[in-house]
Amino acid sequence: MIAKSLTRHLGLPEGAADRMPARVFQLVLAEEERSERLIGWVQLLIVIATGTLYLIAPRPTDANSMFQPVPAVLTTYAVFTIVRIVASYRGFLPGWFLVLSMIADVAQLYTLIFTIHIAYAQPPAFYLKVPTFAYIFVLIAIRALRFDARFVITQGLLAAAGWILLTLYPIQAEGPGVITRSFVAYMTDSLVLLGAEFDKVFTILLVTAVLALSLTRARRTLITAVRESAATRDMRRYFGTGVADAITSRETAAMAGDAQDRDAAILMLDLRGFTAFAADRPPRAVVDTLTRYHRLVVPIIERHGGVVDKFLGDGVMATFGALTPSATAAADCLAALQEIVDARAEWDAGLVAAGLPAVPINGAAVAGRVVAATLGSEARLEFTVIGQAANLAAKLEKFNKETGTIALTTDETLSRARAAGFAGDLSDLGPMRVAGADGQLHLWAMTDERSG
Structure with missing residues (x-):
């Protein structure tokens, strides 16, 4: 009902709101509103430009100085x-x-245009030849x-209807004798050439x-x-800004099987x-x-x-550099x-x-070689990362429960991070055996600022 009411106010087709989603319709309405404001400013600019030209241009010597319609109009x-x-800024016109x-x-x-013949004391047909006629195309173009x-x-x-009336007036006022079929007579005298007006x-x-x-x-x-703009915004909300930007900026359409090797880091929470x-707890809670x-x-x-790869219930998987x-x-x-570890105090206080x-909140971070891949079918695609780093990050996140830690990472990951400027202080846990991982892993634990 609201959309249809807005349709009537904007003069849009009555069924327009029914042919597109409400959120898309609202975006179209917003564009229409901005267009009306722009039209108003363009019209005002034309008035100012025309008025300035009138003020600085020399007056014709043969015009009636006592009759000046331009300033009033x-x-x-x-x-x-x-x-x-003002009306356009206060709401829908x-x-x-x-x-x-x-x-x-x-x-x-x-x-x-009509008053031109009065200003020059000429018969009505005189105004049909004035160049001011060309301004009508400006008024039509503004509506575009x-x-x-x-x-x-x-x-x-x-x-068109107005010009027809202007053409008929001299004929009504002066009779059929004002009509001519001679172009020369039309140009040199105050006569009406119907072909020219047609x-x-x-x-x-x-x-x-x-x-x-x-x-x-x-x-x-x-x-x-x-529609696409709204879809892109929705895509950013569903897939994250990084994935959405990667999809929309591709030179070619994404296809199942697209894959690239990357040195990346995986974060599991x-x-x-x-x-x-x-x-x-109730589902809503x-x-x-x-x-x-x-x-x-x-x-x-x-x-x-980072880019959120997926939400796994209460888990979050994010990638960096993938x-x-x-x-x-x-x-x-x-x-x-x-x-995130330092923000645990805020999280706990909220609970x-x-x-x-x-x-x-527990977490783990692992850097290594992964494959950034597009999986699925022609009808349904999903971006994800595949590789040992992703698998190990998932295992380390679960390993927090056994070690009683908040967050874990590997010695290799920490070495890469420090080489790139990371200066965080972690606790050395030494070599440990993690279920599902080959051999022992040298692990480091991350603590929050409360526990030092």
Whole structure:
């Protein structure tokens, strides 16, 4: 109902809101509103430019100095334009006001043209030859800023109808004798050449038709662009900024099987004891807790250049240097993990304030060679990383439970990170055997700032 109400106010087709999603429709409405503001400012600029030209241009010596319609017409048009601009900034312009605005555009220009014969004390047919006629194409072109062919067509039809009336007036006022079939007589005397006036009306309609056709195509492009823009924003929310940017910036379409070798770092996070926590809580409370958790860790990951690969229930997998090569992937990954570990105090305090039991954040970071791959089928694709580093990061995250640690990393990862500038202070756990890993691994534990 709201969308249809806005449709009526903007003069959009009644069914427009039903042909596209509401959020896309709202974006189109916003573009229309900006277009109306732009039209108003362009009109005001034309008034200012025309008024300036009138002030500095020398006056014709044969004009009636006592009758000067230009200042009155320009002043009236300027006031109307300012009112229009103010109205456009205060909300949506009603459709009837937009039509009134187009009628005012044509009426004021044609009033100026009509009074030309009075200023020069000539028969009415005299005004049909004034070059001011060309300004009507400017008024029609301005409506093209709206990306809506209906407004251009309306303006064009009003202009054509108005010129027909201006053509008929001399014939009505002076009789059929004012009509001539001689072009020379038409140019040298105040006579009406119907063929010449027909050409003007035809030109108005032809320009209107061409602009309307162009705008119809442009509007489809606009709506497609708005849809894709909304889809891209949604994509960033579902897949993360890095993945979405990688998809939209590709020279070719992503295909299943696309793969690249990368030296990257993998970050794994998990809420310890969350399964038991979720079993005793309503689903809504579980979702709210996960939402607060993601709001805490995701900005930290992205701030350090990481990309969230996937949410695994209460787990989070993020990559550093997998989408685009990075010489500091290991350092960035450990820096993100350290900040998340240091944020545990904030996380714990939030749970206490909500009357909830503790669900500590655990993590692990591992750097190494991985394959950044696009998996799936033609209908459904997913970006992920495959390799020993990803597998080991998952194992180390779970190994926190056995060691009683907050976060773990390997000696190789820490060495890479320190070589790239990471200066965090970790505790050396020495060689340890991790289930599922080959041989012993030299591990380091990360502590939060409370425990030093």
